[in-house]
Amino acid sequence: MRHGRQVRFAALILGLGLLTAVLVSADLPKAARDVAAAGWVVAWIALYRFLPIAVDAAGWRALIPPAARVGFPTLVCFRWIGESVNTVLPVAQVGGDVVRARLLAAKTKTPADASASVVADFTVGL
Secondary structure, three states: OHHHHHHHHHHHHHHHHHHHHHHHHHHHHHHHHHHHOOOHHHHHHHHHHHHEEEHHHHHHHHHHHHHHHOOHHHHHHHHHHHHHHHHOOOOOOOHHHHHHHHHHHHHHHHEEEEEEEEHHHHHHHH
């Protein structure tokens, strides 16, 4: 178990380092001006992306057995993380589903139910 914590800590440090590098290299005042110039359009785009993720999370929640079910906001967060992995990383659009299954399994301590719910959700989505 200790090895897993060390790996997570190293990944956290690496991620924070990368975030710092991006923020230092970015022109933050210009980015803030661009977002301000877009105005409410940014909020509408965020809402447009949030709604399908929330609906998909509700469908996924229905596929999880009651004993392993977690709260809706937690599933929305897991779904959002999975979508982000699929979008940002070169994981052939299935890496996010693996991440969702692992997150749910870690939260509920029921890896079989978590994996089965993600496979069923993925299949229904196809």
